Amino acid sequence: MSKLPIPTYRITPWLFLTPLFIMIALAWIGPLFLTVYLGFTDLQLKNFIAFIKDFFTPQVHFTLDNFRRIFLAQDPYIPEVARITMIYVGSVLAINAFFALVLSIAIAYFVKSELISMSLRVSWLLPRITPGIVYALMWNWFVSRDGMFNLLLRLAGIPESWLPSNWLLDKPYSQLLMIIVNGYIGASFGMIVYTAAIKSIPPDLINAALVDGASEFQVARRIIIPLLKWPIMFVTAWQTLSLMASYDVILMVWGAAQGASPSEVLGITKVAGVTVWSLYAYTQAFSQYQYGYAAAISLVLVAIGLGLIVFYFKVFGFRRLMEPSRVEV
Template identity: 50%
Template structure:
């Protein structure tokens, strides 16, 4: 019985550990190994080739360079919407909008894309930008502005569409996190600041923003990593990797997916994925440095 008692905790966590091993650790290990192999059409025939796939990325693959450029535009532009515009929106809705009904309606309008399936969301955008029956071109023409004949395939409109589609989805995540954080701030701080003559802008700058530093760090890091690896809305809206490439919106994650599952070049697709993970790690280290993670982890000097 004493032995069983010592083993009981391990028995309880064994199913969870087995799940993690099968669904996460094993696929990661297999992907890393495949990145150093030539593996086409079937995973049963893999030939170890060392760093050849990674050399190919930087020396012989012209589409990889385009994918890096598009990914840089995609991540930087959408991150501004997801991490910083959502912060402005959350502060506006939570602090400035006094009517809770109006505030809830605004939150709902930004939350709907998050809970809508990607395919349905893409179909809604296809209707919205349709050059014949879509309301977007009709509004542009009514305002006397140029209306593209094809939003999906015409640069730079296709990239603007890519940013808008993914930004609308991602902003809701940050808005939820930030709104919950602003609501949790004691109202006494706001009242005391107003008694001292502080304006709403000063309250936002000197009270709200400093108290949201952890939330800004989390949302920025999470969204950056999410954008690096996300492609489902691009794939659904442009109906395939080939069309996305022609439209100039093929990001790195979609390129890796297309190499592995469209052309069955599993080894090279795995190498592209491993390189993407390395970029993600660099992003994390960069955010740790920018946000002063070590300083944020230090205990408060104020004794309560």
Template identity: 40%
Template sequence: MIVFFFFIPAILTFLIGLTDMDYTLEWRWVGLKNFYQMLRDRWTPKIFNNTMFYVFTTLGFFNVGTALLISILTMHIDEKVGAAFRAIWLLPRITPSTVYALMWLWATRGEATSLFNWILGFLGIPPIEWRLQAPWLLVILVNGFVGASFGMIIFTAALKSIPVDYTRAALVDGASTFQMIRYVELPLIKWPVMFVTAYQTLSLLTSYEYILLVTDGGPGLYTTEVWALYSYHMAFQIYGGGSAQYGYGAALSAILVIIGLILSTIYWKVFRMGELMIEPKIEVD
């Protein structure tokens, strides 16, 4: 399955990246020309920096941070209330992407009556056009609310798997709620946290759907353009009167594969993912 769904597509991507294929599907070998062009492109550093900023900011604040916070908080309140809150948080994930993006655009439009500007007005802050004046904040919020739901499910399941004897012993010893979270629960779910961190990093690295729908890489030139979206634009959209460049888009995607492999190797070594793959577990030793 790994060969069929990863290695074969990756090899084909590299091969197409060595051609000048366009929307007519006509092609000829050009060797490393597309990769040299990438190095000479003055926008490459900006798009790479955008990608790293988007991935690790969204990962830290939402896909891991908010997910962990919601899981812990909802496990320490009434069970039915906690379950209801988690169910509500899952709604964006099951909402069609276009509808979800349109809801955000409606809530952040420039009028003073929009939801976000109404909140700003309540705080005495003048309204802003979020899509133009705070595009990165909008992009991270849109992606983060969806991304946090995945980690929330994993972390909640992990917390529920902790033997009840551990929490009872902590309470008997006089531990406060904060101390129980800090010294009992968090150390015991380190494996799920590491898994979500690694998985969501790779997921964010290749995601561009909501950025495409909300800002399309703008406003202006590549303000919120990330590597995956740039690859899509080069491969499937017409720029500057030219034709869609499948070959160049594939070369960009090939670099994304390499970045993903490098990050995977780092996570594999640092997080000792081999142990997790052999025996998935909650750390209770």
């Protein structure tokens, strides 16, 4: 008797998954290997052609120079980038995970009118559904010299001399803007998760707390927030990882929306003090053309990210984190 053919029910799922696997391989695993590879080379614009010829041959010169530059402070700007990144991730995370929580409770619990609650939710979603470049341009207009923000401040009687010459370039305003601009977009993610979780709390639980003598505020603090433990952890973990790697909005507000070319971006963000780690990697690659160095900088981020993932999985439990975010009832 010949061998039994593999039943189709075994093959079909793989068949459907193949496009996904191809995408992951091309868009994620491939670049990851390439980044690791390049991180240990001195690829830059100068030696680009020569390097390409030797690509994946023993002639490629491997070096740890890139990492020496990063960790032995041979690049004087690295400590500043690290500091900005920590401020950025820390502050925007505070907005995305915790301010979003406060907002969600306000919108989904304290505001009893469904219509008002809905419109508030939509208003916080607007920045996310607006095309990024439009959002960036709007901020640029809003805070420009004769923009609406200055106009409002003048109307409020703030003397001209108190206004910074440029909100986007003068520290600490520029860094504050970096946090606000990103937080306004990022908060909506947490809010979607939180409001859904709040709405899924059985009304009986909240009614029981009210009958037990809780004020609305006590209901929020003693019932709603403890029940949102898992959504909060999930949003925190997710947002730390994605914030570390994100620079798109900063690049658009301080780059494209200003009409700056890629080569000018690093200069602008340095002045403004908004060069986050991933943006620094980007500018090293696309305005300084230090491809090897840029790859090494990204690798540090990947390593930290992996470390954090391991940490979160350890702390929260891998399986619980991978399950859909839920409310324990």
